[in-house]
Amino acid sequence: MTTKDTIKQQIKQVLIKKYQLPNFEFAVNYPPSSTMGDYSVNVAMLLAKDLKKNPFELAKELAQELAIQKMWQKVVALEPGFINFYLAEKKLQENLKNILKEKEKFGNLKNVEKKKIMLEFISANPTGPLTLANGRGGFTGDVLANVLTLAGNKVEREYYVNDVGNQIKVLGHSVLKDEQAQYKGEYIDELKKEIKAIDPKQVGKEAAQIILKKYIQPVIKKAGIKFDKYFLESELHEGGSVEKMLTVLKKKDLVYEKDGAVWLKTTDKKSADDKDRVLIKSDGSKTYFLADIAYHFNKLHDRKFDEVINLWGADHHGYVARMKQAVALLGYPGQLEVLLMQMVRLIKDGQEFKMSKRAGVYVTLEELVDMVGLDVTRFFFLMHSNNKTMDFDLNLASEKSSKNPVFYVQYAHARICSILNKASDLEVSNVKIKDNLHLAERELLTALIKWPEIVEEVAENYEVHKICFYAIALSDKFHDFYENCRVIDENNLVNEFRLNLIQATWQTLKNVLKTLGVSAPEKM
């Protein structure tokens, strides 16, 4: 259990004991400044209204009750009604030992409900190389899967490959360079040399396979993104799952015919969708939507995932309501979560540069990684909140790369390695327990114990960028410690407490960077 959880529990007990309130909701936060405490709670201000009491007086009452717990150095009430907690040094030192004991498992949540979760991301059509925009969802999905795993879930990562349908036919025409060609680029020329078939559909099918193998999978590997499975849409068709899906929907009386097409009643009941959707077009061909429903039925029914999370680009936003409704109609309401990644805008020479695979105008993910490096690329994408449009300035990219905050974090790690190296040959003093912590020591220690709390938070709200900001904040505390506290003194004697402290910091930084898929260099 994290310290945050412990605070919640302690307060809940007091609320039951004193006010018979078993289900009162409130928040545990970090105060704006460490001088104001390590944790802070707003419960008194929220409760004051219900109890018709003065919030500050109420906070004082509650603080007194809570201060009994040994883990607190003090619990104080602050205007206008915050209750702030200061961890006892003994408790902090216990936490330090715990980190050293847990090692690479520090950050894994224990005693939590285990869920079987499927995370589907990227799923870019195999009609061209992965672009820089695919990187955003790719890195986010990769790290989110890591976090959900740390949070105790069984997570599978999947890439859905749309390898049939109109786009693949268009790809075929493009390789053949006939009048229906649309996709352009060097890779099309390469494919033309390789493929001997002449039927557009067959050419498209072969081209999609080659693109997946040569232009997508190797780049995903290079980008440090892991997948458990590439799920081919064609398998759903060939195995009859799509046909069967239609039968199931018909049996449930969820479809009807109109204007020669077959429709799904997605506006049924309290749906967020605003119109019914076509499953079979009037020309007899199946829509991608029907195949998508079959795919989700496969995830939830056949493979029995408790929760399915899809990362989509914001341009697919109009598709969310119908997909969720379809899943609900099949009997799995609320088990599909769709996270929308906002667009990446590319700026070149001070102007927006519209990417288009069809026009052959784009920057590939591989080009970007080659240009600025993998660590920089990952950190840059990951530190942005999902629901904000990102600007990516190509001209500044390489210049900026040397100023990327990832180096700030990696430098902290490298500095620690350097001290640890030096200390390994030296004698260690026997200062086991430290009585009065230096402010920099204390702040570093309180930053360390937040790691499991960050994991818990991100597993809850999927805001992956918070990990980057945590990594920066932790490094900041370390650099401050480094300036103020020496691990090895002027007599070449190693301070044992500080040695333990930087070992724990090293371990935590390593765990955080591993979660982000960023390397932890020992030298810089």
Place this chain on the structure above:
RNA sequence: GCCCUCGUAGUUCAAUGGAUAGAACACCAGCCUUCUAAGCUGGUCAUGUAGGUUCGAUUCCUACCGAGGGUACCA
């Protein structure tokens, strides 16, 4: 038109309804006979506009202005 996301320092980004709105880059002034100066310390600079709800609003509600995306028998 309707729907979604967003508008915060010169720039790129933070801030479950909380406390003095945080960083980084850029800019200015300092700090290396001591564990890596890719670091540290100090300084300048910000919530689009107008209302509302609240003890308290960058956050919630309404209107307006601005950016991007969606609005197909495309995905």
